[in-house]
Amino acid sequence: MSKTRAIAIANQKGGVGKTTTVVNLAAALSELGKAVLVIDLDPQANATSGLGLTRQPGVSLYPVLTGxxxxxxIIQPTPYENINIIPAEVDLAGAELEIARRGNHLEAVRAALSRVFESGVFDFILMDCPPSLGILMTSSLAAADGIVVTMQCEYYAMEGLSVITSxxxxxxxxxxxPNLALDxxxxxxxxxxxxxxxxxxxEVRSHFGDLVYNTTIPRNVKVSEAPSFGQPVVFYDPSSRGAAAYRxxxxxxxxxxxAC
Ligand SMILES: Nc1ncnc2c1ncn2[C@@H]1O[C@H](COP(=O)(O)OP(=O)(O)OP(=O)(O)O)[C@@H](O)[C@H]1O
Ligand SMILES: [Mg+2]
Incomplete structure (x- = not known):
């Protein structure tokens, strides 16, 4: 069985396509035969609803974090083969305080997931981070093998990237x-x-060169419609430009x- 790779999709800026990328990357990886676990770390629970699940009290990483x-x-199946999820719900917001009260809070997410890593069941764990620099976000980064930053193609896009790199x-x-990298x-x-x-x-390419993926995701109305149907655009409208780009x-x- 291959090594599980945990990737945090992060940017403390809001509305830059993190959740859309988590949901559609999971969908497109599943089509490639990869086993994916999505972890919704945002109490807004957009990845949870975007994969067709309803929020359930008590079903999130929170009770795992608190032991x-x-x-x-807590791992739930989704309507899609090869995609499982640790959902979010509003109570997850309380986890920040709970973890903060303890020492070693940066290790909280890694400890909660250690059995998942050891099982080797998943090829990829995709963590949907909230738009903040709170404890859930930083402890997710502490648990990750790598980080993918999503950036909206807008002025000021690069503002804030220096925060993540630091x-x-x-x-x-x-x-x-010690091995964390911007992937x-x-x-x-x-x-x-x-x-x-x-x-x-x-401009972003001139600063970051090959770190910028060749693929650019277009603004596409099908991408923004799909969440209201609880589906990734990759499945909602497989022939759309958005679906093609995510594939x-x-x-x-x-x-x-x-290649590693
Ligand atoms: N390629 C796209 N084309 C059109 N709309 C998009 C695209 N990507 C994302 N959107 C829309 O933009 C909004 C923000 O996207 P998304 O929720 O993925 O960002 P986010 O970074 O997860 O936001 P937050 O920081 O609030 O968690 C959503 O309404 C989403 O449907
Ligand atoms: Mg989001």
Whole structure:
């Protein structure tokens, strides 16, 4: 069985395509035969509803973090083969306080997931981070093998990336996660009609070179419609431009790890 790779999809900026990427990367990886576990770490629970599940009180990483539930009992199937999820619900917000009260809070998520890592059942764990620099986000980064940052193709897109890169460096230096790396940057919501979008992509590429994935996700109305049907666009409208882009991204994403 292959090694499980845990990837945090992160950006403390809100509305930059993190959840859309988690849900659709999971969908497209599942089509490639990969076993995926999505972990919804955002109390807004958008990844949970985007994969067709309703929020259930008590069913989130929270009770696992506090040691009152077994992770195996919290992992839920989704309507899709090869995609399982640890859902979120509003109570997850309380986990921040609970974990903060203890020492070693950066290790909380890694400890909660240790049995999942050991089981080797999943090829990829995709963690949907909330738009904040809170404890859930930082302890997810501490548990991750790598980070994918999503960036909206807009002015000021790069603002804030330095915050993530300095957190990565800090975690490496203080030993919280010595191997943590920025695996890649995915440009999302690209609007081909504007000069600005092309300029932003060019600027990000000039700073970060090959770290920027070749695939750019276009702004596509099907992508924004799909969550209201509780489906990833990859399944909701498989022939849409958004679905095609996420499939291409999944191949590029998986190939980077296979080459390692
Ligand atoms: N490629 C796209 N085309 C059109 N709409 C998109 C696209 N990607 C994301 N959206 C829409 O933009 C909004 C924000 O996307 P998303 O929820 O994925 O961002 P996020 O970074 O997870 O936000 P938050 O920080 O609040 O968790 C959503 O309404 C989503 O449907
Ligand atoms: Mg989100």
């Amino acid at each position: 009152t539930a077994d992770v195996a009992d 957190i990565i460096n800090q975690m490496r230096l203080n030993g919280a996660n 890649g940057i995915l440009m999302t919501m690209f609007d081909g009609r504007t000069r600005l979008a092309a300029d932003v992509v060019a 291409e991204f999944a191949r590029e994403f998986a190939a980077r790890y296979e």
